[in-house]
Amino acid sequence: IRLEELSGDRPGAAGHLGLSPDRRTVLIMGGSQGSTFLNSVASGAAEIINKKWPDKVQFIHLTGEKDYGAMRGFYAANNIPSRIFSFLDRIDRAYALCDVAVSRAGAAAIFELAFYSKPMILVPYPDRRNDQRSNAMYFSARGAAIYKEEDDLSAEWLAGEVMGILADQKKRAEMSSAASGLSRPDAGKRLAEETVALAGTGTVKP
Numbered sequence: 001i002r003l004e005e006l007s008g009d010r011p012g013a014a015g016h017l018g019l020s021p022d023r024r025t026v027l028i029m030g031g032s033q034g035s036t037f038l039n040s041v042a043s044g045a046a047e048i049i050n051k052k053w054p055d056k057v058q059f060i061h062l063t064g065e066k067d068y069g070a071m072r073g074f075y076a077a078n079n080i081p082s083r084i085f086s087f088l089d090r091i092d093r094a095y096a097l098c099d100v101a102v103s104r105a106g107a108a109a110i111f112e113l114a115f116y117s118k119p120m121i122l123v124p125y126p127d128r129r130n131d132q133r134s135n136a137m138y139f140s141a142r143g144a145a146i147y148k149e150e151d152d153l154s155a156e157w158l159a160g161e162v163m164g165i166l167a168d169q170k171k172r173a174e175m176s177s178a179a180s181g182l183s184r185p186d187a188g189k190r191l192a193e194e195t196v197a198l199a200g201t202g203t204v205k206p
Contacts, residue, residue, distance in 0.1 A: 008116065013093035017083050023058045024166050027098035027118075034064015034086075035104065037150060038123060042102050043074050044155030049163060050080045057166065058082060060094045099172070100165045102158065105132040105147075110139060114183040119165050119175035120145035123153055143178035 014021035026046070030038040039061070046059050058081040063071040068086035075082040088094055095101075095116045103109050105124040113120055122145045124132035133149075140147035146161055165172050 008096050010096050013096040016090070016093050017060065017097060019058050019060070019081070019083055019097065021097070023081070024056060025058050025060065025098045026162055026166075027060045027062075027094050027101040027103070029062040029094075029101070029103050029109065030064060034062070034067055035125075036067055038102075038104070039063050039067045039071055041153055041155050041158060043071055045102075045158035045162060046075070046080050046082070047078050048155060048159035050078065052159075052163070055081060060088075060098060061085070062088055062091075062094070100162060102162070105136040105139070107131070107135060110135055110145070111183065114139075114144065114179045117176040117180040117183075119172055119179065121158065121161055121165075122147050123150055126150045139179075139182065142182060144175055144182055145179075 011021045019025065026049075028038070028042040028046075030042075043061065046057075046061075049057050059075070061071060061075070061082060061084050063084060063086055065086045068084065072084040075084055091112070095112060095118065098118060100119045100121065101113050102121045102123070103113070105122040110120065110122065120139060122132075122136035122139060124130075124136045124147075126149070136145065136147040139145035146165075148157070148161075165175065
């Protein structure tokens, strides 16, 4: 993971993103190219949450290029507190501010979220030839995430799960702790040490 780019400054992140540091925050991201399906369902969930809890939850939605205009218009039309991005260079600011993430289950994203100890709702890309399903099942089995297949996902279900996590401090803490336990920020150094040990060439300098 990109340790050199990661920081945990929630107030600073909120300031840069133009959002409140005190409001519950949901991060939605569908991978580097975005996901039209996930964008549609997650924005529908955001509308439900905002109607049930007016102005109590804010959203950071990374849409990808294709759906950016439509999603930005949707959030504005429904007066949902949010910041919409096609892509976010400083993703660490979104990680630092969010209380729960709705995401695909690519390895880079979920292990960066684990580094931040964030509860996750993971919807793997629906292709049996990739590893996202395995990633989501692994995180779910260890209590760090809720796993849902795309075919079973609805805006109503997603809204209920997000609100359940946000409303239950104990559940949120347990998921955060489980996510943190899956983080391996020193993985690069450990891999180098094992490689050097196997090669029998000495030790790795810090």
